[in-house]
Amino acid sequence: MADGTERGDDTGDDTGYVNIWMRPERPSRGPRPAYSRAQITETAVRIADAEGLEAASMRRIAAEIGTGAMSLYRYVPGRDDLIQLMVDHVMGELDPPDRPSGDWRADLTLLAGRSRAMRLRHPWLSEAQHGRPSFGPNELRVLEFGVGALDLGLPIDDMLVLFGLVMGYVDSAVQDELAWEKEHRRSGLSKEGWMGRSAPYVHQLINSGEHPMLTRIVRDARQPHMGSEAAFRHGLERVLDCVQAALPPVPSLPFPSPPKPRHDDERTGEHG
Amino acid sequence: MADGTERGDDTGDDTGYVNIWMRPERPSRGPRPAYSRAQITETAVRIADAEGLEAASMRRIAAEIGTGAMSLYRYVPGRDDLIQLMVDHVMGELDPPDRPSGDWRADLTLLAGRSRAMRLRHPWLSEAQHGRPSFGPNELRVLEFGVGALDLGLPIDDMLVLFGLVMGYVDSAVQDELAWEKEHRRSGLSKEGWMGRSAPYVHQLINSGEHPMLTRIVRDARQPHMGSEAAFRHGLERVLDCVQAALPPVPSLPFPSPPKPRHDDERTGEHG
DNA sequence: CTCCATTGGGTACGTCGTACGCGGTTTAAT
DNA sequence: ATTAAACCGCGTACGACGTACCCAATGGAG
Numbered sequence: 001m002a003d004g005t006e007r008g009d010d011t012g013d014d015t016g017y018v019n020i021w022m023r024p025e026r027p028s029r030g031p032r033p034a035y036s037r038a039q040i041t042e043t044a045v046r047i048a049d050a051e052g053l054e055a056a057s058m059r060r061i062a063a064e065i066g067t068g069a070m071s072l073y074r075y076v077p078g079r080d081d082l083i084q085l086m087v088d089h090v091m092g093e094l095d096p097p098d099r100p101s102g103d104w105r106a107d108l109t110l111l112a113g114r115s116r117a118m119r120l121r122h123p124w125l126s127e128a129q130h131g132r133p134s135f136g137p138n139e140l141r142v143l144e145f146g147v148g149a150l151d152l153g154l155p156i157d158d159m160l161v162l163f164g165l166v167m168g169y170v171d172s173a174v175q176d177e178l179a180w181e182k183e184h185r186r187s188g189l190s191k192e193g194w195m196g197r198s199a200p201y202v203h204q205l206i207n208s209g210e211h212p213m214l215t216r217i218v219r220d221a222r223q224p225h226m227g228s229e230a231a232f233r234h235g236l237e238r239v240l241d242c243v244q245a246a247l248p249p250v251p252s253l254p255f256p257s258p259p260k261p262r263h264d265d266e267r268t269g270e271h272g
Numbered sequence: 273m274a275d276g277t278e279r280g281d282d283t284g285d286d287t288g289y290v291n292i293w294m295r296p297e298r299p300s301r302g303p304r305p306a307y308s309r310a311q312i313t314e315t316a317v318r319i320a321d322a323e324g325l326e327a328a329s330m331r332r333i334a335a336e337i338g339t340g341a342m343s344l345y346r347y348v349p350g351r352d353d354l355i356q357l358m359v360d361h362v363m364g365e366l367d368p369p370d371r372p373s374g375d376w377r378a379d380l381t382l383l384a385g386r387s388r389a390m391r392l393r394h395p396w397l398s399e400a401q402h403g404r405p406s407f408g409p410n411e412l413r414v415l416e417f418g419v420g421a422l423d424l425g426l427p428i429d430d431m432l433v434l435f436g437l438v439m440g441y442v443d444s445a446v447q448d449e450l451a452w453e454k455e456h457r458r459s460g461l462s463k464e465g466w467m468g469r470s471a472p473y474v475h476q477l478i479n480s481g482e483h484p485m486l487t488r489i490v491r492d493a494r495q496p497h498m499g500s501e502a503a504f505r506h507g508l509e510r511v512l513d514c515v516q517a518a519l520p521p522v523p524s525l526p527f528p529s530p531p532k533p534r535h536d537d538e539r540t541g542e543h544g
Numbered sequence: 545c546t547c548c549a550t551t552g553g554g555t556a557c558g559t560c561g562t563a564c565g566c567g568g569t570t571t572a573a574t
Numbered sequence: 575a576t577t578a579a580a581c582c583g584c585g586t587a588c589g590a591c592g593t594a595c596c597c598a599a600t601g602g603a604g
Binding site for chain 1: 289290291293294398399402404405407412415416419420423427428429430431432433434436437440441443444447451454466469470472473477482483484485486488489492493494495503506507510511513514515516517518
Binding site: 026029030031032033034035062067068069070071074 | 579
């Protein structure tokens, strides 16, 4: 173990910046750069949208811009950091309001809907996040809005759990929506072709009698027969019902008015 | 686009099998194979456990077994399918009981605890799943047990949403636990070193006054000061409270306790 | 027995991320 | 104004990667 690419124990890298957000885009000296992080990031996002994250290689991005691969390393420490820039860039598309409205359910519904649309536009996002938060500026804006909407008296740890539940649902729901498309890209089969090929396997599992839940999923689930957005909204309502149960009871407050910012709420929930 | 690795439009691959589970391990004719899918999968898992998923390359696995890289392709169509075998293999470690016990909360607690332990043993799992279900036998056993535990009168779609909430929480919680370790492996910094380097960035964000929730996370969150397992159990109880609220009211129980989730343990004096 | 499907394994191709170094350009310091 | 350091774009090169293709050896089916 640990034979080769290890560096020192405490230095990390040459610059000493621990993440991409602490590294300045350009120093003060030297000629003016021909490109920019934003341009590189947007190009990478465009390629990944069209052909997947793995297609957004350094060479491909550079070729799209019209330069050599190594030029990109003047702007970005490496590909992993560029991917973090891509993630935060598309997070900016959520464009949450500056402050929660006071109606937590409407706020989270808005955020979830925009997240779904954004994730459908950028199917590589789940793969690119793969766990680490990275605390980019746009990611922070989303966090502030979403967690702030749940600021109704719970401890911050519980607020984070609830916010994670909602965003986690959005992620997995969109992944399900994209599953057919991904499988198509992987196997070259259409949806009908995949169903036809899988039918023997699924039938074998069902006929074995050892998978009652799978049987019910195949036979009784209505999600495949609903519209994608309708299924998403339905599940989201269930998740928000769960969240609501974890929130402190709202109607009777024996204490003075909470410190939540009360905005004039003529925005009504857009639930169906 | 689509200039190179594209195949036909409807054939997919040579064999016609749509996923790895439909492809038989070995045909009837020819010499007896020297290795097996199980051996290859276990070797790959061992490498990924120790050095990450990307270290489990075909060449590396083959070298560990003591053969050439191309020999593995007699057992597995490609690396993506091998990763699916790895995922299902570690899913087998959950080893759920044959049938739910009747106490859905105990069952899901058991499954969540085993999932956390398993994911800590195999930190690459989240990266390897990256969205697609694949319906392997061990994955199906977990699905049958977990969803079956929630079979209390809800429609199957809602059961799936609730089960996904619980497993999604486990995933994200373990990812948080592993975040330090991953960052350490990436930057070569210790936890204290990372905190020291990030302090200026975090302080800048906090001092800007535009991130009240981040401020509360840094100042008030008790999770970093709890044990990892205690934090996990605490959040899990919150999630299960949410799930309970979505379940139909219990038909008959000896205890007439209302299903109201408790939202305040002992949170006293949160502001210093 | 013969036949040929299947075996393990080697070679080779195209791709990847990126370390390194070069000559030219810009700016801060003198 | 001069100089030297810092920074630019970019080409070359290296060691990986997944895997297509080819080969001789092998052993069950006829």
